Amino acid sequence: MKGNSAVRKISADGIVTALAGEAVNQGSLNGIGTNALFNYPIGITVNDENELFIVDQLANSVRKLSSGNLVSTITGGRSVGSIDGPGSQAQFRFPAGCALDKDGDLYVTDFSNNTIER
Numbered sequence: 001m002k003g004n005s006a007v008r009k010i011s012a013d014g015i016v017t018a019l020a021g022e023a024v025n026q027g028s029l030n031g032i033g034t035n036a037l038f039n040y041p042i043g044i045t046v047n048d049e050n051e052l053f054i055v056d057q058l059a060n061s062v063r064k065l066s067s068g069n070l071v072s073t074i075t076g077g078r079s080v081g082s083i084d085g086p087g088s089q090a091q092f093r094f095p096a097g098c099a100l101d102k103d104g105d106l107y108v109t110d111f112s113n114n115t116i117e118r
Contacts, residue, residue, distance in 0.1 A: 036071035
C-alpha cells in the first residue's frame with residue numbers, strides 16, 4: 001500500500017508543518033523528524049506533555065513522537081501476531097487507533113485480532 005506516511009501538524013490558522021516521516025517513503029525507522037519513517041500511520045493521541053502516540057498500522061507498532069520531533073517505537077513492530085508483553089515483545093495485527101485514559105494508560109485497538117490492548 002502506498003500512501004502518505006508523514007505526520008504533520010495543522011495550526012489553528014491553517015499552516016501545515018511536517019513533524020516526522022516522509023510523504024513518499026514508507027518504513028519503520030526511529031529517528032528525528034523526517035529521518036524517521038512510518039508505514040501507514042493511522043491513529044494518534046496526545047498526552048499532557050504534548051507527546052504524540054501514533055499507531056503505525058502496517059508496521060504493527062505504536063510509536064511516540066516526543067519533544068524535538070524524536071520518534072521511537074514503544075511497543076510492537078517485530079512481527080505480526082497477537083502476543084501480550086512489554087515493548088517489542090508485544091505483537092499486533094494491523095492496529096488501528098489509540099486513546100489515553102486519565103492515568104496515562106494507552107489503549108490500542110488491534111483491528112485484525114479483534115481486541116483492545118492496554
